[in-house]
Amino acid sequence: MSYLRKEYDSDPSKKPWSLQEAKVKIAAYCAYQERCQEEVRTKLADKGIYGTAAEDLIATMISEGFLNEERFACAFVRGKFGLKKWGRNKIMMELKLRKISPNCIKAGMKEIDPEVYWEILLQQASKKGEALGEEDLLKKRYKVQQYLIGRGFEPDLVQTAVQEMISGENF
Known part of the structure; x- marks a missing residue:
């Protein structure tokens, strides 16, 4: 023993x-x-x-096929993106915390369709913008950007999405 x-x-x-x-x-x-x-x-x-x-x-x-890190990474990415609406950065950090190999992480990240990713980002930005009772546009923009970055979306994409929301007056 x-x-x-x-x-x-x-x-x-x-x-x-x-x-x-x-x-x-x-x-x-x-x-x-x-x-x-x-x-x-x-x-x-x-x-x-x-x-x-x-x-x-x-x-x-x-x-025996019960354990497969690549299969885990793909399922993890699908679940966290599809259900929890996490961004790529947060998903990758979680996978790294679980000691998943870079190759498996790369394979898992292929589960995210870029067009769907952009749509989810816009939805999350719009949803957060509506939920905030902020009148000052600069404060509102800052809070939405911080929220989205915290959810794991890339800062450059967040900035573009928020700018698009403001120009389209959906903000």
Whole structure:
């Protein structure tokens, strides 16, 4: 039982997984939704499995098709852009935080259609502009730009979108 962390020995309420149990539970965990290796590694560590044992389980999940970082990156990008309306910068930062390789990030970012991206940016700018009760155009513009940059949209695109909104008087 050298693969178990010592804190589990001292806390009887936390029952660690055996290696056989871990394989079944991690397979179910990965089958439920797309996961990255870092999420699986964290889950295994929480259950007392780390080091070589954890890496062997992760390798098994990859070879059996339960774990695929490129597939995860594509699903993550689709979800965060399509549902949460995040911009490219925020999505890329989140993927980097999850230790996804640059090649997988690049593959995932291909899921974003540039035309749809621009439309979403304009929608978000318009929505935020309407929600603000700001009368001063400069303050309103600044607040909308900061909001959109915070959502992960590129500053140059944000500036162009806000300018287009002002010129079209949809602001």
